[in-house]
Amino acid sequence: GQSLEQPSEVTAVEGAIVQINCTYQTSGFYGLSWYQQHDGGAPTFLSYNALDGLEETGRFSSFLSRSDSYGYLLLQELQMKDSASYFCAVRALNSGYALNFGKGTSLLVTP
Amino acid sequence: NAGVTQTPKFQVLKTGQSMTLQCAQDMNHEYMSWYRQDPGMGLRLIHYSVGAGITDQGEVPNGYNVSRSTTEDFPLRLLSAAPSQTSVYFCASSPVERPYEQYFGPGTRLTVT
Numbered sequence: 001g002q003s004l005e006q007p008s009e010v011t012a013v014e015g016a017i018v019q020i021n022c023t024y025q026t027s028g029f030y031g032l033s034w035y036q037q038h039d040g041g042a043p044t045f046l047s048y049n050a051l052d053g054l055e056e057t058g059r060f061s062s063f064l065s066r067s068d069s070y071g072y073l074l075l076q077e078l079q080m081k082d083s084a085s086y087f088c089a090v091r092a093l094n095s096g097y098a099l100n101f102g103k104g105t106s107l108l109v110t111p
Numbered sequence: 112n113a114g115v116t117q118t119p120k121f122q123v124l125k126t127g128q129s130m131t132l133q134c135a136q137d138m139n140h141e142y143m144s145w146y147r148q149d150p151g152m153g154l155r156l157i158h159y160s161v162g163a164g165i166t167d168q169g170e171v172p173n174g175y176n177v178s179r180s181t182t183e184d185f186p187l188r189l190l191s192a193a194p195s196q197t198s199v200y201f202c203a204s205s206p207v208e209r210p211y212e213q214y215f216g217p218g219t220r221l222t223v224t
Contacts, residue, residue: 008151033211042201042215043154087153089211097142097161097210098169103153 004088004102011108012078020073020105022088032064032071033089033099043087046073075107083109112137117202117216124192124223132187132219134202140214141207143185144169145177147198148218154201160185161207192223 004024012018022032031050035043049055049064049071061074075082085106089099118133136143144159146169156169160179174196176188185204189196199220203213 031211035213042217043203043213044215045212048211089154091211096159096167097205097207098144098156098159098167099211099213100156100170101146101154103151 004090004100006086006088006102006105008103009106009108011110014078014080014109014111016078017074017076018078018107020075020086020088020107022071022073022102024069024071024088024090024102026069026090026092026100028093029090030093031091032062033091034060034062034073035087035089035101036084037087037104038084046086078109080109080111083107114138115202115204115214115216117200117219119219120217121220122222124189124221126192126194126223128192130189130192132189132200132202132221134185134187134216135183136185136202136204136214136216137183138204138206138214139182140204141182142210143179143202143204144213145175145185145187146201146203147171147196148201149198157187157200189221192221194223197221197223 034046037043047062064071085104089101115136145157146154158177160166202216205213
């Protein structure tokens, strides 16, 4: 089976840097994805790591370490609009094209 | 492109009623899926399809049926609604070469009384 663990809530100050961690247990997987969801909205794709290391997309970066079964999403220069829920998701080797999502981390950015 | 569209946006059903949630995409994506989202539970996969005529079950398929007669459409049918199916339902699509990059519809908020 698969399981993903994320902190349920994180609070950070505008302009700061925040890291949202994701640990997973799966027998094998293709990669780790991250999605953002604002209240009342639909999830939107942020980033994907197929290989170990850091992927950077503007203010957002994502990291994967397969040996540690661990990944994180790094948000820099936080803005109020970054207040949202963030989900990590894995596509397991034995699940075809299906994604398995974590329960999400609610990020609150304060002034 | 309209992307992924879902109808209706809101729906209230009585226990035992049936209904179909509609989902369509105009991006020619082969892969489509249905999720339900409940507070604190993240997104749970109900059913998915890798192309017309091909569907498979996800994590929570009981009480739901799907079919995929065209690339564009992937309706979700609730056979006999139960209060436990009160949830927000999202449809998503992605190209087969990038299944990790899913595009979500705006969601359907369903309440079963």
